[in-house]
Amino acid sequence: MAYSQCFSVSLSHTNTHTHTYALSLSLSLSLSLSLSLPSLSVSLFLLSLSLSSFSLSLPSLSLFLLSLSLSLSLSLSLSLSLSLSLSLSLSVSVSLSFPPSLSTFQTEHKMSIEECCRKFNTDIVQGLTNAKAAEFLIRDGPNCLTPPPTTPEWIKFCRQLFGGFSILLWTGAILCFLAYAIQAATEDEPAGDNLYLGIVLSVVVVVTGCFSYFQEAKSSKIMESFKNMVPQQALVIREGEKMTINAEEVVAGDLVEVKGGDRIPADLRVVSAHGCKVDNSSLTGESEPQSRSPDCTHDNPLETRNVAFFSTNCVEGTARGIVVCTGDRTVMGRIATLTSGLESGKTPIAKEIEHFIHLITGVAVFLGITFFILAVCLGYTWLEAVIFLIGIIVANVPEGLLATVTVCLTLTAKRMAKKNCLVKNLEAVETLGSTSTICSDKTGTLTQNRMTVAHMWFDNQIHEADTTEDQSGASFDKTSASWAALARVAALCNRAVFKAGQDQLPILKRDTAGDASESALLKCIELSCGSVKQIREKNKKVAEIPFNSTNKYQLSVHETEDPNDNRYLLVMKGAPERILDRCTTIIIQGKEQPMDEEMKESFQNAYMELGGLGERVLGFCHLLMPEDQYPKGFAFDCDDVNFTTESLCFVGLMSMIDPPRAAVPDAVGKCRSAGIKVIMVTGDHPITAKAIAKGVGIISEGNETVEDIASRLNIPVSQVNPRDAKACVIHGTDLKELSQDQMDDILRNHTEIVFARTSPQQKLIIVEGCQRLGAIVAVTGDGVNDSPALKKADIGVAMGISGSDVSKQAADMILLDDNFASIVTGVEEGRLIFDNLKKSIAYTLTSNIPEITPFLLFIIVNIPLPLGTITILCIDLGTDMVPAISLAYEAAESDIMKRQPRNPTRDKLVNERLISIAYGQIGMIQALGGFFSYFVILAENGFLPSILVGIRLNWDDRACNDLEDSYGQQWTYEQRKIVEFTCHTAFFVSIVVVQWADVIVCKTRRNSVFQQGMKNKILIFGLFEETALAAFLSYTPGIHLHKQIDIDIHLHKQTYIYTNR
């Protein structure tokens, strides 16, 4: 306490004394700063302030270490890196040697129903016997997906504790403990420094490990909430009886019945179906529900109509099928297995950190060995020199950096979560920023996964409907009488209804029961003409023929609105060419006109145009039935049609598409200007895929595919130079035949690529192809079919709302709002954090030099130790932390979305240039600042620089209590140690002060600080916090505690000696 009082006084005195030369120092320093980095001129006067001396009596316990071997640490790190590279190559080979083909494994769809029954010992009417079912259940196991092997929590925790950067700190800690152990064995009073340093290093690693573990645990908790816990039920027929059992108990050979709204319990071979449609979008990417029937329509089991797949949904109708595969043997199960078999590689940031560790180790070993040789030359024993070597290596470990990096990443992850990007793995935060290729699934990611009426054709004109999610788009002329007629037909000839209890919801958000296209029509009419329910009530339905694939139309007969009009209204919709065949007239401007050739041609053009947009076109017609032939009460017979379905009146066309999400085109544009290649990979048809690709800008305006050029120039496709076409659409079947080189060629030479009808393996191949070309690939998708690619990608992005569980499991990041545009946010944040991490690291590394040089000079020129170990920890884990973290909040320097993605081979997080500036330039300036204040303190107390060289042996000798200074005065050990601690404090405060300047230096990389401004409030807070903490550490009497204990122990020992003798 007495010390701090004395020094508070001395501080004020020192200031008055030092002001005169403070100015000259600052001037000359500013010169050097502007030499090295032009933007640093702000820092000019800050260095000078470092002269002020605070009192901090930190222990100066010598940094002498004794150790068994350096080779231990070296071999440790070597073997570590070896094992790392080994595991990497292993994972690569695993992923390559896993090529099961999904398209050839099933043959049941080609068998007849009888063959199938025989194969599974089942009966087409009675189903399995209960005994057989039980036997099969035991043989095949339950019908559920084996969950991917979950990593035990403790392994996850260990991964946090021992991954990447932590290794560096652990190595340092182990070296420290080792040194302390040997010191304890060889010296009477070992300095505690190594012990403290080791403990602090371990604590830092453990605390940061826990921090990031809990951070990721939080994300996985959100993941858990996605899981659907409701057990699925299935209706099976066994021994002729229908029974509802748990879907898990379904076995191969079971006869299963499904109806609209059910989830398919297993892979089914359909034996009978009534208007059954299934939604395969999560498996194949097709937005449109597919009808199912008992006939085999395709060799490929994924395309054929008579197979319904596990975990897809039956949208409408009913079907009965024999279970052919259960559990992991289903198509879905195989994809899931494929996914969990894949190892995802290291994240780019992990690679960067590894590179950084190599660099740091290189610098540390270089410094260590240089001074080892110097120490040997200076006459230290080789053992002492080895101790110095280890000391220097340990001193190079940036203790605070691990925590800084983790906190920076966490902050960004939080910021991204706020913008609806949930990051599962902390390191993935940066990956999106390095991404150079995005492979995006179409359905559900780029599109709304909801059929919507996009265009109409009536009055011989194509009208565009509003497809945006919020109905902000343009509308069309609704006054025409033809539109009224079309709307009426669409409303009446429609079986879709809104589910009950949704009156509050906007129309587009309501759930419907029924076919996707009918729902689209329902919503379209509800939006433009008001309640469909009322229209239907006014026009009571009298008869109905549902859609079937032979007729390709749907028909219903209604009463008219006008109670006086006793005619019946026949409305029909269906495939446009079939409808047209039945029509003799057409409505134009509300007037019926005969259908002439000209009109037919214009119909054809409209039909072709809409079809070319990838849209599903429906034709509509109606007929007011003559009262004389069909009087009121006429009994319409739908099975044996007893009324006319010819010479109808054509009303118009309506076409539907799964429209792109509103934000997608803009987001794609932003990705493109950010130098990111966007590739569409979809299971859907090429025409639809191409239309959507054009719609969202993946194929930009004016860019043509080979086929486009061919049709424009009217030449065969083979004559077009493929290099002329920047865009291309590749069909899955073509992809199969491409060699690896051809694949590379396509990926390299086309900027705009669409892959259609791709299988999950092919998605994987595409991702691998991109990675082979050096791209960092992001994959977005929501379906099960996307999950292998999601896992393989450098970063997999799944959809939070529409995404399947499997895809979410495989992904690294989840878009909570399903909005592709959130990816752009992710890219922006990722690039920003990369830049800011660079700044943070530069800032943190810089102070390493003023921390190491005191020890080096202590060894080489034998001066009193200018900076103690504990003081170094105060800087690394105390004052430097907040400013380093505050750099994570730094705003972007320029439009980071306008530059190319970084090149992972060239643009490193930490490169030689950063080390050179941090260590070679700024660090050196800082060290000089620190040494200056050190020399000032000693000189003003009587020890001029000239006598300091070589004084160390006497200085640190406890028995030497009359050490003479430059003025002839004599000092006791304690007296000069207090001066030494004052030097530590002064050095410490100098570093704090020069770090003010350094944080401003590191704040910007390209801009000057005047362009960038000081808008980062956290950084300004950091400056104050740093200063306040430094003042606290310097002035709080309790901080002397450490030294006090040391002395007390010493005294205690003495009294012990007295009492025992």
Added chain:
Amino acid sequence: MAKDAEKSTWKDFIWNSRTREFCGRTGSSWGLILLFYLVFYIFLAGMFCLTMYVMLQTLDDYKPTWQDRLGTPGMMIRPRGKAMEISYNTTNTETWDMYIKTLDNFLSPYNNSLQAEKNEECTPDQYFVQADSGDVKNNPKRSCQFNRTFLEKCSGLDDHTYGYQAGKPCIIIKLNRVIGMLPGKDGQAPFVTCGAKKEDSDKIGEVEYYPENGTFNLMYYPYYGKKAQVNYSQPLVAIKFLNITLNEDINIECRIISNNIPPGSVRDKFAGKVSFKLRINTKG
């Protein structure tokens, strides 16, 4: 295959003969970097020297800026022994010979002839103040004689073994030099007193002090620093243990008694006092 590629890239990195690059840079690039660092470091070094020079200019040649650490002057003994422990065997000359040599060396500047030649006799019991008159320095300052004979039986002149052989050893005590220190007020000179730690108090026996009462005469103060007062002779006090208990460790503490030297910090065992251990063996 992959390993070969790896190897060649490593070799290429160190010396790429195609691009004539060493460690990824051409000679001229390395040259420029080295040149930059050379210029940069020369500049930094120059600037550092300049700042140091300016700092040294602000210092006083005769008196350090701060002396607040030296409020209580330290005390020290001669011979120092090994870690403040003096132990020897009276029968074995080799064990105490080094102490004799240390004392001989230490006391040789105090030989009367030398003192008479360099220093002058001053008026005892009063401070020998040699004030500067304003900016005009009164240099060099004169110093007072401290003759070896003042130490009487411990001067080593009569008994060349300083009593070590007889088991009545002399220990010389000195007070650390502090510029400008006036160790006593009202003409009261500070003096040394020695005693044993509690449990040893009956073992210490009789102690004799030289000069009389173990005083540091005031005429030796104030000290003006080694630049102004080149021939300063630090006053000494010798103590002689006349019948100390033999063959036992005895912890002895000597402290300065003065009416204006503040008690030193609890932590500093050598501020205003000095502790040491004495053990005299007589058996084989």
